[in-house]
Amino acid sequence: MKLDFSDTALAFQHASPADIRRARLLFGVLASPALVSTGKTLSLWALKWRLPVKGLIRATVFRQFCGGETVAESRPAIQRLWSGGVGSILDYSVEGQTTDAAFDQTVEVALQTLALAATEPGLSLGVFKMTGIAPHDLLEHMTLGAELTAAESHQLEKVRARVRRMAQFAAKSGRTLMIDAEETWIQGAIDQLAREAMQEFNRDRLVIMTTIQCYRVGRQAQLRADLDHASAHGYFYGVKLVRGAYMEKERERAATLGYPSPIQPDKAGTDTEYDACGRMMLEALGRPDSPGRVGMVFGTHNEDSNRLGAELLTSQGWNPQDAPIWFAQLYGMSDFISFVMAHHGFRVAKYLPFGPIVNVMPYLLRRAEENTSVAGQTGRELLMLRKEAARRKQVS
């Protein structure tokens, strides 16, 4: 099967002329590092001093990359995506919380998103971040292998109870819950908690999925060890494969503290690791007549990686709708991949972030920074948007 990611009529089937104009303008601004840097400083400063900039943020980056401030506000976006066969992964993108009340609130909101699947189609996957339900210091101490104090052990039990509550709900409601990956200095703890949850809840099917960041060195070995552990202990193994979102921060910290960078030396190294991990997972899945007890999400905007996943899946004899393999992108980006793959019968879903504007700012700033390169994602988005605008002009 040949996937044509340049079919912009399909990709932008739901976009109004105003949507196309707004997205072109926004990605045009994002292409300029100077504008993004100034915008970042100004918006953080203005929000801090409670200046009235929320309206501007809402009409621009927030509207492009988020579903709304609440689950209810996100419903139109969910329905619009689903009308093109694309599911949603509601992502409560509030980060950096520190209190038990805030952690419990994250769990409550996650349960609300899981419950929404009863009335809205296309919501088979859910997601949460460990830093949304656990103190950062605790995760860091666990990752260091430090002995926990009595108070920390108590906190850890509370974190485990939060994970269990969400996993039990997902198990009961027939959904699969992914755990995002974060910075390496807390990731050891996240991996440990994710493994415990998979071992407890994935006895009969995939309830919990972990995440592997392929920009880290040694991820093929990690994946092999994970697969071996799951098969030795008799549980389903699920993983979302991503390249990784914290590259600059990781490199800077390694340089400052004087340890070797955990990141691949170059982009080609990350790409090789990503595709090798994807192949390993599809090999573990095998053919539909005797499938392995695994599932995965290709979490990527990379056309070649999406293509590779699609080709491996179909060449192994799978009807893509029956396979426990999803292809996921972020809302507001790469519609030319999402809608084209969904049209060809693949299981596709978009992360749909939501939350109060002030609290989703770290997420929005990461998207802005990630898109600040004409050579990368922004260039592709602009190219597709221009192509679609030209096509519409021609047919009108």
Ligand SMILES: Cc1cc2nc3c(=O)[nH]c(=O)nc-3n(C[C@H](O)[C@H](O)[C@H](O)COP(=O)(O)OP(=O)(O)OC[C@H]3O[C@@H](n4cnc5c(N)ncnc54)[C@H](O)[C@@H]3O)c2cc1C
């Ligand atoms: C559905 C979904 C879920 C995600 N969940 C997570 C998550 O849980 N945790 C997380 O960290 N990220 C997550 N991400 C973000 C992801 O890790 C990437 O930052 C983003 O998707 C860009 O990578 P790409 O494969 O889409 O595209 P590409 O454009 O092919 O790759 C860009 C990525 O390659 C890597 N890279 C770029 N330059 C270099 C270099 N010089 N050396 C080494 N590596 C380099 C970086 O990781 C960069 O982000 C998620 C993304 C998606 C789509």
